[in-house]
Amino acid sequence: MKKWTLLLGIILATVAVQAASLPNNIYMKAMKDEIKRSMAKLRRPGVEKPYFIAYKLEQLTWGEEAVASFGAPYSTTVRDSQLNAYAWVDIGNAQKDSMGFAHAAYYAPYAYRPRSGTNLPKSYDGIRHTLWQLTDRAYTFAAETYQQKQAYERSKQTDKKDSLPDVIPAKQVNYVEEINPLPVYDANHMRKWVKEQSVRGKEYPFIEQFTVSVSPVQKDSYYLNSKDGFYQKSIAAVQVEWQAQIRNRDGFKRKYGRTLWLPDFSSENKALAATYTDGFLEDLQAFNTAVKGESYIGPVLLMPEAAGRFIYEELVQNFQNLKGLASDGEAVDTTMGKFSIEGQRVMAPGITVWDEPLRREANGIPLGGFTPVDDEGVAAQTLKLVEQGRVVDLPRTTRPLDDKKPSNGHALITHQSMPRERLSNVWVEPAEPLAWDDLVSTFLDRCRELDLEYGYVLHQWPGPYNENLPVWERVYLDGTSEFVYGLKIDGLTTRSLRDILAAGDSPVISHIDMPGEVGLPAQNVDTPALLIEEMELITVDGKPDKEPFVKKP
Amino acid sequence: MKKYLCLLPFIVTSFVAYAQQNCDIESQQPVQLLSAELKRSIKALKRQKPPIYYVAYTYNEYERGEIDVQDQGVSYRGIHNNRILQVQARAGSTRMDNTRTLKKDRTYYALRAGEMPEIEGDGKAFIMAVWRQTQLAAEEAQQDFNRVRADAQTASDRTDDSPDFVFPPKETFCLEEPALTFDLDALEKLLLAASSLTHDKAFVLDSSFSFSYVTGYQYFVDSVGTRLKMPQRLARLMYSVEGKTADGSKLVRSQTYDVLEQAQLPDETQLLADVTQSIAELQALTQAPEAEPVTVPAILKNKAMAVFVHEVLGHRVEGHRQKEDSFGKTFTDKVGQQVVSPLLSIVDDATLASFNQIPLRGFYYYDDEGVKARPVILVKDGILQGFLMSSSPIKGFSKSNGHGRGDEGKRPVARMGNTRVIASETVPYEQLEQQLLTEIKRQNKPYGFIIEDLSGGFTLTETNYPQTFKLTPTLVYRIYPDGQKEVVRGADMVGTPLVSFNEIMAAADDYDVFNGSCGAESGWVPVSGIAPSVLLRKLEIEKTGKAESKPPVLPPPSTGGK
Structure with missing residues (x-):
């Protein structure tokens, strides 16, 4: 039943994708007019004219935010929206073009950024003016890259018969949804709520800083290319954040933060957010009373939020940037994913992984990964990436991989990269999900088999981009447990994906926040708890921090 | 004679600036809270090794507004209310402390500064934040002092071996002035009108028109006993028009207007005339010969x-x-x-x-x-x-x-x-x-x-x-x-x-x-x-x-x- 519902969704979305006409707003009109002019007239002596031009505009709108610490409000900003622009130009032709190449002077991924502008004026003239400048810069960059790429290819042995075209053209589609203003929330009401939540921090003497914030935010996206592919979409959400610093009973200072994305700030969602405050304070309490950990090799049960980050780091990132950038330098494209061959065994059997770019929410939680049309103007398709532990499909762009298959609508830009293979909403589905009690039994049984006294449960993944503490819980064979600090995972590799022994039956969506990204994160992972057969945990060296010079007031 | 006439205006202005204390510094809530926390902590801080021998708090409470316009569109308009506490902590002694410039290592000029909550009720959340910032600043000062001490052991002798610090004299000062207020809608219109002058000028490759202001107070409390409250007031309208010659020379014409009230700003006629003049100058520059050495x-x-x-x-x-x-x-x-x-x-x-x-x-x-x-x-x-x-x-x-x-x-x-x-x-x-x-x-x-x-x-x-x-x-x-x-x-x-x-x-x-x-x-x-x-x-x-x-x-x- 589930699959049928999903397919129906795809069909509906596909219909919508093909039916739209170009909206008559300043964003689309400015992009259309500048593309038309540039395609017709942009030509530098001795340089080919553009073969392809694409623009993306992103408008971020913030509502009035509310921030409080220990019951006292912080100052806030009242500001209008921020409009940012990205532009890229390709010269040459489908067989040989200027993209997919990074010049030696740069670290390869850095050489592959779209030209961008921030804080554009919100007027037709202002947007066009910026697009004009960005197009010129992108054209100059493409001209230089084209020369460098040709010189590079001349220096290499190539088999013309088998050589891949640079681009396999794909059908251009469009998607348009109405863009409404960000809902206005009662700022006083939000302030009252954050004060009420943050004042609870006063009850815990070991908490040195505790801040709760609520920020409504909306991201509107407008895309148009010279082949008439376009989209217009919008997503609004309310971000609730908790930030704290504690000094645990052993004297270690630790920062901890959590984020919750909500579709709105209704009474129901406020109540949900309040339960997160409870959970957050419980986590802090656990940190305070936690005992110092010891090195460990054995099974680890990843709770859904930790599992989400684990899947992102070990699986999602290896399904991205699959087509490596050619480069005339020594620079290695470290962002290139490893899972680029269909049939490759990458996970334990019994797990299916989907990428579902057409989903815009999960259990009422908005998903920033909603992508009806990709950044090459191609309809995004739902993909079954992994089945029975093997790769069954890959995200593809118009720049073909070695198997020469056409795009499936997974070319996405980021502020750091022109379009490359990228996932959006990743769903992990175990074939035989276990109820919580059964999962814990399996976990402890495995510990027994290995003659271990206890195993570890990881509640929060220590993210590289946030200051989250890893939240470890040591679970003894009799079911009793205690929280532990001072441990980190050592030597994590994709091997752990193949070591998944079992999975739970209650998935949770994790929004993968990235540095520099504003608004609802564009990548999400929905996964249940995962039991990993073996992980190596090592102690984090360090001595307790100094006692405060002056007692806390 | 002319020389004395020139000096006279600023002697008068100086007198005016110091004659108008109009509030009681001891009754200012930020000063009360900062002083109380400093009094509570300074003895303990001085007992540390190395000692924190001097602490000063600068607390800025101000509103900053800004409008930015380009190409007849608003690129940013916002008002931000700021409450920032900055802590200067000195570790060591006046003879040698953490602020000394290192000879063999990099010197950091950063000071601990952080956002503060509003002062509400008993101000407990505010005090907590002060305590936390002070602790962090003191720890950083000690770390910096250790680097200074290590540097001094191996670096060449200093030509000028004067002490690193002299205690400032104890001062009190309290002055309140009306907050700056501006009609931002009218100013936005004015900037948009000025921006429209660049509309059909092919030689104007970039332009920006902006207005910004800061209005609020700065409080200063230190361990010597100085207690200050001073108005912070700045406002500025500025614009720039930019071009480039065919051979790549960048050209800029710009103008600023610093004011303390809206009436001091140029009216629309004046501003448009100034912008027109700047655009004409830019055009002349695009056609101008290049200077020779x-x-x-x-x-x-x-x-x-x-x-x-x-x-x-x-x-x-x-x-x-x-x-x-x-x-x-x-x-x-x-x-x-x-x-x-x-x-x-x-x-x-x-x-x-x-x-x-x-x-x-x-x-x-x-x-x-x-x-x-x-x-x-x-x-x-x-x-x-x-x-x-x-x-x-x-x-x-x-x-x-x-x-x-x-x-x-x-x-x-x-x-x-x-x-x-x-x-x-x-x-x-x-x-x-x-x-x-x-x-x-x-x-x-x-x-x-x-x-x-x-x-x-x-x-x-x-x-x-x-x-x-x-x-x-x-x-x-x-x-x-x-x-x-x-x-x-x-x-x-x-x-x-x-x-x-x-x-x-x-x-x-x-x-x-x-x-x-x-x-x-x-x-x-x-x-x-x-x-x-x-x-x-x-x-x-x-x-x-x-x-x-x-x-x-x-x-x-x-x-x-x-």
Whole structure:
């Protein structure tokens, strides 16, 4: 039943994708007019004219935010929206073009950024003016890259018969949804709520800083290319954040933060957010009373939020940037994913992984990964990436991989990269999900088999981009447990994906926040708890921090 | 006689600035909370090893508003209310503390600064935040002091071994002034109207029109007992129009208006006329010939002279640059000696609130170390008198003279405020131009220069580099012996300070104000310069570097190039 519902969704979305006409707003009109002019007239002596031009505009709108610490409000900003622009130009032709190449002077991924502008004026003239400048810069960059790429290819042995075209053209589609203003929330009401939540921090003497914030935010996206592919979409959400610093009973200072994305700030969602405050304070309490950990090799049960980050780091990132950038330098494209061959065994059997770019929410939680049309103007398709532990499909762009298959609508830009293979909403589905009690039994049984006294449960993944503490819980064979600090995972590799022994039956969506990204994160992972057969945990060296010079007031 | 008339206005202004304390410092809630927390903690802090022997809190509570407009559209409009606490903690002793510049390692000028909650009820959340910031600042100060101690053990001897700190005197001051208020909707309309003037100009490649203001208070509390409350008030409308020649030379015309109330801003007619003039100047520059390297007589117009003095002399008389061995110390041993033309005296007077009704951005009551601002005579009749001092003593100058300044989150060092040039003899500007023509003929030069406007530049003060300056004029005229003027582009002013300042032959009576922001080790601080136009016997001009890329292939879309 589930699959049928999903397919129906795809069909509906596909219909919508093909039916739209170009909206008559300043964003689309400015992009259309500048593309038309540039395609017709942009030509530098001795340089080919553009073969392809694409623009993306992103408008971020913030509502009035509310921030409080220990019951006292912080100052806030009242500001209008921020409009940012990205532009890229390709010269040459489908067989040989200027993209997919990074010049030696740069670290390869850095050489592959779209030209961008921030804080554009919100007027037709202002947007066009910026697009004009960005197009010129992108054209100059493409001209230089084209020369460098040709010189590079001349220096290499190539088999013309088998050589891949640079681009396999794909059908251009469009998607348009109405863009409404960000809902206005009662700022006083939000302030009252954050004060009420943050004042609870006063009850815990070991908490040195505790801040709760609520920020409504909306991201509107407008895309148009010279082949008439376009989209217009919008997503609004309310971000609730908790930030704290504690000094645990052993004297270690630790920062901890959590984020919750909500579709709105209704009474129901406020109540949900309040339960997160409870959970957050419980986590802090656990940190305070936690005992110092010891090195460990054995099974680890990843709770859904930790599992989400684990899947992102070990699986999602290896399904991205699959087509490596050619480069005339020594620079290695470290962002290139490893899972680029269909049939490759990458996970334990019994797990299916989907990428579902057409989903815009999960259990009422908005998903920033909603992508009806990709950044090459191609309809995004739902993909079954992994089945029975093997790769069954890959995200593809118009720049073909070695198997020469056409795009499936997974070319996405980021502020750091022109379009490359990228996932959006990743769903992990175990074939035989276990109820919580059964999962814990399996976990402890495995510990027994290995003659271990206890195993570890990881509640929060220590993210590289946030200051989250890893939240470890040591679970003894009799079911009793205690929280532990001072441990980190050592030597994590994709091997752990193949070591998944079992999975739970209650998935949770994790929004993968990235540095520099504003608004609802564009990548999400929905996964249940995962039991990993073996992980190596090592102690984090360090001595307790100094006692405060002056007692806390 | 003229000299005294010039000095009189700022003596009066200084008097006004200090005569109007109108509130009770002890009843100010931020001062009460900060003082109480400092009193509670200072004994314990002094007992630490190394001791935290001095603590100062700077608490800024202000509103900042901004509107940015380009191409007839608003790119940003927002109002932010800020509450920032900055903690200066000194570890060690006045003899050697954590703020000493390291010889063998990098010196950090950052200060612990963080956002603060509103003061509500008993202010407990505010106090918690103060306590936390203090702890962090004290820990950082101790770490820095350990680096200083390690550096001192192996680095070469310091030429000037003066102590690192002198305690500032205890002060109290409390002044409240009405908050600045502006009609932002009307200002947005005004900026949009001005922006529309660039609409069909193919040579205007970029433009920006903006208005910003800051209004609020700064509180200062330290462990010596100083308690201050001072208004923070700045507002500025500015615009710039930019172009590029076919060969890649970047061209800019810009204008700023510093005010303290909306009525002081130019009305629409005036602003549009000014923008029109700037656009015309930009167009003239795009067609202007490029300047050739040459040494000829020149006039530095008043605002350009103010920037020249700021860059070339001002930075070199900042106290800490006389102490640290990494600096060139051009003037360190020249107190009592002639360093500039005897025609000139130079005073830095941060107590001067305005000049000719123009608010001065370099005005303040107390510096960022809690020391009272005062006029400091740097040069009298060409002879160097002293330096701008923070609370870091130097040989022969043991106390601050109220010039310890720094941006939010930056440790204060000696900086300029309002740097004023006073000429002992002046002539009307027209006469100065005549003197220039005479000098061109006398030197048998084909032409001279009038430096109308100067955007800024840089001056090398570190000992590893030659003690030179390079300034970037944005509007320069070549003037021929027959008086004809021709705008030229791509002319940079270069030279060395000791030579250049002695080339000043005469000055005009057209004093004017340059209001700007100055960036250095302690961040960006608002500054002003006041100067007359001056005639230089000779000025060296060299070509300006060009941008990396050519102008865009297509004309701007607003010109109709579809």
